[in-house]
Amino acid sequence: MPVHRSGTVRRPRLIRHFPAAGVILAALSLLFTLPTAAQAADTPARGSASMGMGVAEHDGQGGLPTGDQATQTEGVDTSSHNGNVAWSTLWNSGVKWAYVKATEGTYYTNPYFAQQYNGSYNVGMIRGSYHFATPDTTSGATQANYFVDHGGGWSADGRTLPGALDIEWNPYGAACYGKTAAGMVSWIRDFVNQYKARTGRDAVIYTATSWWQQCTGNSSAFGTTNPLWVARYNTDPGELPAGWLYYTMWQYTSSGPTVGDHSKFNGAYDRLQALANG
Structure with missing residues (x-):
């Protein structure tokens, strides 16, 4: 605002002659700042991301599998949102494998990891862990190391699946980070190469085809090395990302009866064991 030589603040001429204009201008200013405030309020807290967080929003939620797929094996994925999981209930319902969120970026570990990771194993499931990627915070290799150091390792016990890289829509900002x-x-590439260097296994890549097309240019670089876990909440997995001729796992819903995210392993139980064994 302009200031008189005397040091007093001088109001704009419009407001001096028409006092109501000041009220109108203030209201307009508030109106134009509201969307930014609302967007900030809608941004989740760092660490709260989980598999498929943006799938329903971007791809929609359709029906459940039609049942005409070949023999498949039921699985789930969990994060801190699920708290202490009733693993016996899931096992008795036919769930035979699980992936548990271990880490996100280099700043978060799942506080329920031990209960979920060990609990699934203790009821007889084949289980693995996953890392929610934040490519805008640190390098792929750095995050792979953080993942392995905080629950993302692999052991040849026949019951541990290779770690999964959850690479999908950014819940904290721009879709492609x-x-x-x-x-x-x-x-x-930096992430999966470092993960293999640390564990000897090729990481599973979890993604949605629409995100992959948008943010990698539909790269075919990983189709011959890394198992695909595709997310599509519909009656079939639909089009796959470039490079993959088939999916290894398909997350088909976020509305399961006990734990929301349910998936199908593309094969019978013995093939799931083979993946665990490497």
Whole structure:
């Protein structure tokens, strides 16, 4: 605002002659700031992301599998949102495998990891852990190391699945984390290469086809090395990302009766054991 030589604040001429204009201008200013405030309020807290967080929003939620797929094996994935999981109930309902969120970025570990990871194992399930990627915070190799150091390792016990990289819509900002398609492919490559160097296993890649097309340019770089876990909440898995001729797992709903996220392993139980064994 302009100031008189005397040091007093001088109100704009419009407000001096028409006092009501000041009220109108203040209201307009508040109106134009509201969307930004609302967007900030809608942004979840760091660490709260889980598998499929953006799938229903971006791809929609359709029907359940039609039952005409080949022999498949039921599984679930869990995070801190699920708290202490009733693993015996899930086992008795036919769930035979589970993936548990271990880490996110390099700043978060799941406080329920031990109950979920060990609990699923103790009832007889084959289980693994997953990392929610945040490519805008640190490098792929750095996050792979953090994952392995905080529950993402692998052991040849016949009951442990290779770790999974959850790479999908950014719940905290821009969908592609501010990266070009080439930059995203490079980040993913750094992660899976470092994970294999640490564990000897190729990480599973969890993603949705629409995100993969948008944010990697539909890269075919990983189809021959990394098992695909595709997310699509509908009656079939639909189009797969480039490079993969088939999916290893398909997350088909976030509305399961006990734990929301349910998936099908694309094969009988013995093939699931083979994946665990490497």
